Amino acid sequence: MPEKAPVCSGLVERIGIEGSFIKHTVYRNGEKFSIEESGFIANHGEALRQVLALLTAGDYAVIASPDDIAAVGHRVVHGGEHFSGPTIITEDVKHQIKKLFSLAPLHNPVNYKCIEVAEQTFVNAKQIAVFDTAFHQTIPEKAYRYAIPESYYKENGIRVYGFHGTSHKYVSEQAVNWLKQKDSKIISIHLGNGCSITAIKNGQSIDTSMGFGPLSGLMMGTRSGDIDPSVIFHLMEHSGYTLAQLSTLVNKASGLLGVGGSSDMRDIRKMINEGNAAATLAIQLYAYRIKKFIGAYAAVLNGIDAIIFTAGVGENDSNMRAAVCSELEYLGIELDPTLNTAYKGELKEINTAAAKVKILVIPTNEEYEIAHQCYGLIG
Template structure:
């Protein structure tokens, strides 16, 4: 069964084609810097253990444009992997916000699409993009099942003391205002990999997903019990363009004294803040380049970014009553050795001690980068949200 997985982030679009139930993809790829100068697609086809890589550097205006370019790579040329759209049995879509409507993989119909649209305001950088990719995929693969896998599903195990806000209950019951948590497919996948690595089903793990969007989760015995993102994917850590946690009084102040509208506030906190607002770019690689040029704003952005992660590690150590492992994953978590080092610095009181040489040796496979006597394992685990989504789609279609 051929399942194409589409995982669209705020400035990226990852994809993989699986011939399920095989875990090895037929092909995979990544469109990056969507809407930003320097856009590119790296497309890899796997044939008998060999990688055949195509790199495309044409500008990608938006996610719809990116998906159309990707579909061209799938169907045309020497390394085409499908003869026609009919070869795809299902397209699995990562959808960021499912509210309380969805707790598992769901076949997309008009009602599901309507619910996804209703949640646009809660995930303004993602749900509209996810929805657009669904529409493009429906046109391109008309005979395939379109299936949504929601980021919020894994965090449905949060206890009430973690997901409720201290506001009148009516706002929860009537408007669904609560913590939902996000990046659920990634946190689920890497925590399961960590549990298997530790050979410890009853474990206390903190997963740290660092990309353009960033989040952390406290995971006890394989279940999420707290998450840094809340009602929408704006809260918690500092991100590429999102502010993360901010005192609500700032919002009131800007409305009253600077004349900000709700639309302007939304743009400020979702699209103009984070690394971009402090350091001048939403891309960590650009921030590192600016740092090398002696840019003080870039230095501050990196310090704020690491500091916020450290705060959550401390909070989750308390929630879990100890830690067996912390896990770094996603684009920044897997590739930025200096950020991992900055986060783990001065955490010896928690039993976290990094081996700097091991930290530099990570090459894409699961690796422990802690000192031998560190009480807490420091793991770098490549996330595979696409396989997790494909697996959930496959299980749904088998029923």
């Protein structure tokens, strides 16, 4: 920092499921050198330990020792109302993150574990939390409050918080620069293992699909998205489900996995090609939910200048982009099939020339956004 070009980059995929692997790329003198290591990686703590080994040892090392690092930025999913920007991690901050475990059960415990591993490894570095909820602090009260008695908000903090804020912030800023207009109405669609959609007006989040926790809204890899609460009551009353069983059901056993048989979109596509009807239904449900939210947010924004597809599925699955954009001509959304299928990895328009709404594919860069915010905090 402050240069945007990375010294190295990497990714750990399929943590906790078959086919785990690590990609590690180093950039030197205008060239890049990559390795890939496979082997089962049980959890995020083990993943981070293997990443740290790659950073410090062998031909692809980029630091001599952990002391070369001044700051470590951590994506933390849930910050509640406590945090609206990047924050140096203290024992009190860790306590607040821990208090929110129940609101982000798939993420905050993992984030906390990685903070502890990083503290033990980069002893002299500042540990900084960048919260996914921070970008959504601009959502107005009429959008973040639930229609339950006010005491539950004041005493228990029950409200919409929103997530994927780091990603939505980054791609929406890229879109504003692309559009070259001060006033903008943008719908940002983040599709990965977790999925969310955000209405962004003049650079500020005004509504988003995830709510109190990162479970509501769109269908996801293992999460159900929106579900009638009556289903939960019914299963408790008539089938004897415990709260723990219900949490596992909607957080870890639903979504693409529950309907189609896998949480990975690539596996789902393979099963569709093999004639699997359940996988086909999973894709239809997934796209349908997104279209419903586009319509709702078009109303909230009173128009759309652009929609953004980003994250693993949004950037890489042209069939999903086509399914989402189909039959939305009345909103001015018209996809160019050739541009859509030809898309490769950089900010591009994939709409027709005559379309009133820009359809943008923008690779998210949460790592850069986190680093940028950390550098701004300590710089």
